[in-house]
Every structure is written in structure tokens, then in C-alpha cells.
Amino acid sequence: MLAGWLLAPALCWMGVFFVLPLALVFVISFASRGTYGGVEWTFSLANYLNVVDPLYLKIFLRSLTLALATTVLCLVLGFPLAYYIARLPVRWQGVWLLLVMIPFWTNFLVRTYAWMFMLRAEGLLNTLAMGLGLIASPIEILYSPAAVLIGLVYGYLPFMVLPLYAAIERLAPSVVEAAWDLYAPAWAVFWRVIVPMTKPGIVAGCLLVFIPSLGAFITPDLLGGARTMMVGNLIQHEYLVVRDWPFGSAISFVLMGLVLAGVMAYVRAEGSRRELEVRR
Amino acid sequence: MADVSVDIRNVVKSHGAITAVDHLSLEVRKGEFFSILGPSGSGKTTTLRLLAGFEHPDQGDILIEGRSMRLVPPNHRPVNLVFQNYALFPHLTVFGNISFGLEMRRVPRAELRSRVETVLDMVRLTSKQDRLPAQLSGGEQQRVALARALVNHPSVLLLDEPLGALDQQLRQDMQVELKAIQEQVGITFICVTHHQEEALTMSDRVAIMNHGRLLQVGSPQEIYETPASSFVANFIGVSNTLVGHIRSLNGSCCGVMVPGLPKAQAIVARPPAGAGVGSPVTLLLRPERLHLSREVSLPGFDNALEARISKAIYNGSEMQYLLSLADGISWKARVPNAGGGQKRFLPGEAVFVRWTVDEGVVLPE
Numbered sequence A: 001m002l003a004g005w006l007l008a009p010a011l012c013w014m015g016v017f018f019v020l021p022l023a024l025v026f027v028i029s030f031a032s033r034g035t036y037g038g039v040e041w042t043f044s045l046a047n048y049l050n051v052v053d054p055l056y057l058k059i060f061l062r063s064l065t066l067a068l069a070t071t072v073l074c075l076v077l078g079f080p081l082a083y084y085i086a087r088l089p090v091r092w093q094g095v096w097l098l099l100v101m102i103p104f105w106t107n108f109l110v111r112t113y114a115w116m117f118m119l120r121a122e123g124l125l126n127t128l129a130m131g132l133g134l135i136a137s138p139i140e141i142l143y144s145p146a147a148v149l150i151g152l153v154y155g156y157l158p159f160m161v162l163p164l165y166a167a168i169e170r171l172a173p174s175v176v177e178a179a180w181d182l183y184a185p186a187w188a189v190f191w192r193v194i195v196p197m198t199k200p201g202i203v204a205g206c207l208l209v210f211i212p213s214l215g216a217f218i219t220p221d222l223l224g225g226a227r228t229m230m231v232g233n234l235i236q237h238e239y240l241v242v243r244d245w246p247f248g249s250a251i252s253f254v255l256m257g258l259v260l261a262g263v264m265a266y267v268r269a270e271g272s273r274r275e276l277e278v279r280r
Numbered sequence B: 001m002a003d004v005s006v007d008i009r010n011v012v013k014s015h016g017a018i019t020a021v022d023h024l025s026l027e028v029r030k031g032e033f034f035s036i037l038g039p040s041g042s043g044k045t046t047t048l049r050l051l052a053g054f055e056h057p058d059q060g061d062i063l064i065e066g067r068s069m070r071l072v073p074p075n076h077r078p079v080n081l082v083f084q085n086y087a088l089f090p091h092l093t094v095f096g097n098i099s100f101g102l103e104m105r106r107v108p109r110a111e112l113r114s115r116v117e118t119v120l121d122m123v124r125l126t127s128k129q130d131r132l133p134a135q136l137s138g139g140e141q142q143r144v145a146l147a148r149a150l151v152n153h154p155s156v157l158l159l160d161e162p163l164g165a166l167d168q169q170l171r172q173d174m175q176v177e178l179k180a181i182q183e184q185v186g187i188t189f190i191c192v193t194h195h196q197e198e199a200l201t202m203s204d205r206v207a208i209m210n211h212g213r214l215l216q217v218g219s220p221q222e223i224y225e226t227p228a229s230s231f232v233a234n235f236i237g238v239s240n241t242l243v244g245h246i247r248s249l250n251g252s253c254c255g256v257m258v259p260g261l262p263k264a265q266a267i268v269a270r271p272p273a274g275a276g277v278g279s280p281v282t283l284l285l286r287p288e289r290l291h292l293s294r295e296v297s298l299p300g301f302d303n304a305l306e307a308r309i310s311k312a313i314y315n316g317s318e319m320q321y322l323l324s325l326a327d328g329i330s331w332k333a334r335v336p337n338a339g340g341g342q343k344r345f346l347p348g349e350a351v352f353v354r355w356t357v358d359e360g361v362v363l364p365e
Helices: A002-028 A046-051 A054-086 A090-105 A108-119 A124-131 A145-170 A173-181 A186-197 A199-214 A218-224 A231-241 A245-279 B044-052 B094-104 B109-122 B138-150 B168-185 B196-202 B220-225 B230-235
Strands: B004-015 B018-029 B033-037 B059-064 B079-082 B156-160 B188-193 B205-210 B213-218 B240-250 B253-257 B267-269 B280-285 B291-293 B303-314 B318-324 B330-336 B350-355 B361-364
Touching: A002 A245, A046 A054, A046 A245, A054 A090, A054 A145, A054 A199, A054 A231, A054 A245, A090 A145, A108 A124, A108 A145, A108 A218, A145 A199, A145 A218, A173 A186, A173 B079, A186 A199, A199 A245, A218 A231, A231 A245, B004 B044, B004 B188, B018 B044, B018 B059, B018 B188, B018 B205, B018 B213, B033 B044, B033 B196, B044 B059, B044 B079, B044 B156, B044 B188, B079 B138, B094 B109, B094 B138, B109 B138, B138 B168, B168 B196, B188 B196, B196 B220, B205 B220, B205 B230, B213 B220, B213 B230, B230 B280, B230 B361, B267 B280
Parallel strands: B033 B188, B033 B205, B079 B156, B156 B188
Antiparallel strands: B004 B018, B004 B059, B205 B213, B240 B253, B240 B280, B253 B267, B280 B361, B291 B350, B303 B318, B303 B350, B318 B330
């Protein structure tokens, strides 16, 4: 009884500030744009049909590709780091985790501007590479998908490292030693024991990186320029520039639907795989 | 030399400033159940990890089946380890856990299946082969860990406190079972434990370690009956001690003078090799070898001391008495519970403690 009441504050908050606005957006997605940018309450599926336009599909596809690439890169960079931290003496683990989280102490926008200075033609990276004689003329990285990818990986790496760290920290070193003792070479220790046992952390990290990078708009806006528009930018564009709220709402819901479908498919596949394994 | 399974040659291993294993030399014979016994920090676990290959000696060498293990990683050694906390793979079934080592060595499917089934039968887990480790009891997990190692037919099976996590009753059952399995498979077992009863019950030979050094190697009987030092004597069971010096030597007997005991009561004992008159010695006596009685004179014993019962503890199978001797020396005695008309001693009662010359072990100081 008491436990039910403890739920009430959070439930009220979520109801008023999350569910209600979301429902509103859902309703608006079936309306249409007024002549001067307002919302006209006429029911139609036109907005959803519009999303399938090749122009927008291309943006969806680019977002998906960039988000996937970001997730994979974060995983590849984050796993060794998380493993290293999780195997340090406890007092050093805290220091390293702090270092991973320190960027959060500064505004994301400011940090993204810093990356602009790093990546532009006369920026730090090019100057350094040219000074070392690695390249003859500056490479234009800024305002390209590569710049967006760099920015996204930078921004979301901590979201990958933290759940991975938590999972690896729980992995008893003796289990890894057991695999080694049972004739497993390094790759088999990794794929047959470490990966399956840290899977919850891997999945959590991938979701925490994939979902926000799919909807990211600051990073592609500042580092990608007009050529590398992602879904996030498209939604922002529809809401604030074109002032077509109904279409913006429809895109938002398609994006949500895609993410949800992906997660559900994973959960279902995982469930049946586990069932198979136990039955074997 | 053909019957040597493991040959540890003058091995030194340090962890920072601590010398975990200090010039250890040890030979383990083929097919024997060998235990390394010692308190925590004695270097026994490091020794086991050196054998498994998780650590490498700073000095010296380890030979297994005549082959030097220098620079040989764990996955290329003919040994398997049963981990203290079992370290089972939680995401694999009992079958998956046991077949892991065979899969890694690419044993053909049919042979793998029959070998796993054989060990499953041996540890009585055939009906549970599809369970996950979390669905098993502690004793069952222990048997999976054992089976997972045994199925590979290693030259040497290493066991790290194998029964440490089990409760007393199960522990005693498993001691017998483990020994039976070892005799059945004929593999060399090297078991590390701090539990003396476990080591004595299961082993053909026992090594006692402390502070990284080897103190004594021998059969359980040798270790128990003729400990080489008072540390060994006290680590293996309880010992009563008397410290004194030799007053007289007479062939195979000597008289030991113990300060604090009345002058007339020189203790008759067997002298240690090379001891002379005046040599300081320590006399060790097992609590169950003492004879307690109220009679002032009783034939058949070489030594008698007066004592007072300070505490009488009934623990079912036996009576434990705390005795206070002259000069604040405190001893323990154990008397099996013979039931019926057996007379018990009460706290405060004066008794005589008696033993024959051969019950005492005399160590040079």
C-alpha cells in the first residue's frame, strides 16, 4: 500500500511532463500544417506517407548508418578501456571513471565548438599533421560525415564505457582464468566467455549510444554542416524553420517506432535463443 | 625418476616486497594424491597458480611429466585446475561447462559426447546436464567443477580448497568421494588446503608450508606422529608442549627437565638425533594420547604429572578437558565417549596425566 504511494510523485511527473506532451505530438502528427505555420485539426495520414519520400528516406538511412557506426566505434574503443579500468586496483578505478565522466562537467555545445576548432582546415589536427610532415595540404574533415562520426563517438563514449565497466567489474577473474586453463586461446576466452558474460553491459551500452546518436542534432548541425543532415536536424528543421509541426511530429513517431521495433526484435531473438540453448 | 609427475625445482616467486614462495623444491609422484597444507599467506595458493601457469617463477623451474613449463601458458599445460569458488561458466549448461575444454581442443563430436557422459556418470550429475550452474546446489556445482577438469584427462589435476565452500557433513562425504574418484582415474591430484583434517583424510602425502617455505613432506601418519617442528605439530591438530632441557641421556631414553615442574618429575622421552645433555628441547604430546585417572599409582606408563581439571567440555563423541599443570602450564586432553559406566572428571578435580615414552615427540629447540 505504502509502496504504491511512493510511486505517485514520479508517476505524476511523468504523466504531466512526458506522457501528455507525447500524446499531444501523436495527435498533431495526424493533423496538417496551416497556411501560416499553425496546426489545422483535420485527420490525415499524409504526414506519414510523406516520410517515405526518397529525400527523407535518405536522411533516415544516413542517420541509421551514422548511429550504427558510432555504436560500433564506441564499443570497439570502449571495451578495452572499460576492461582496463575494471581490472585496476579499486582506488584507481574511481580516478579513471572520474576521468571518463569529466567532459560532462562542461556544456556539450561548448565541447562541440572545441571540436570545430580541432577539425577545420587550419585547425589543430591539420596543423599538427602538417607540422609532422604526415600530410602536405590540410584535409577538410569539418562538415563531413566523418566529422559527425568523430563528434558522436566523442560525445557518447562515456555512455558505452560506464555500463561496460559495471558488467566487466562483476565478471570474476577466476572465470576468465578457468577458460584459459581449459585450453582456450585468447580469442576463445574473449568470444566464448567474456562477451557472453558481459552481454547485458554490451547491450545496455549499445542502446545508450545508438538511440541518442540516432536522434542527435547538435553534433551533425555544428560538425556536419548542411550536407550531413540527420533525422534530428530534419525534425528540428520541420518544427522551427518550416514550421510544419504535424510533419515534424510524424517523423518523430516514425523514428520512435523504428527504435522500438529494433529493441523488440532484439529482445525476442534473445529470448528464443536462450530457450533453444536450455533445450539443447 | 620415471614415476615423478611434478618436479618443482628451487622455485622463488615474489609479489612486490613479499616472497610468496621461497626456494621451494618438491617432487610429486605419478598417481598420488598430494596435498599442500598451510595457513593463509603460506604460499600454497601461489604454488598452485605457478603450476597452473597463471604466474611464472622468478627463479627455478617447474617440470610436469619431465617437460619444463617455463614460458608455457595455461592453455598449453597438461594440467587442469578446480577453482576454489568453482568458477563455472554461468551462461553454459552443466554439459556445456564440462565439454568446454574438449571443444577447445577440437575433440570430435562423438568422442566429446561419450567422454562428457562418462564423467557426468562418475559425479552422478547425468540427470542435471541441461541445468545452468545457478540452478545447482553448492555440492553439485563442486562436482561440475571437478568433472569439467577431469574430462580432459590431465596429467595433473590441481584443486584449490576444493571443499572449502561446503558445509561440514557434505565436506566429509566429498572427502571420501574425491579420494575414491582419484583412485578410480589414477590421475595425480595436487590439492591446496588450509584444512588439516581434509589433507590427512584424502592424501597419500602432505606438504606443510609456511611463509613461502616448505616445512615438512610426508605421509599423513608421519606428519601427524612425527612432526618436524612445533609449527607443524600445532598446525596439524592440537599439541600440548613442554619446554625444557635434557638432564640425562641413557641410550634410547633421556630425562627432560622442565622448569616449573617439581625436580623429581623428570620426563622420560626419546632423545632427538644429535642431542646431548643440556640441549634445550620441546616435548609435544597429542591430547588424545594422554591418559587421565584418579589413581595415584598405575602401571604401564612412563610419565605421570599432577593436574587439575579447569574445564570439561562434552561434544558428543568425546570429552575435552582443559588441564592446568604446575606453573600455569595449560594442556588439553581428549577422552573418547565410551558411554555406559565411563566416569567423567569434573572441573576442579585433581587428576593424574599419564603417557608412555613413545607418545611424546621431542624436538631440538
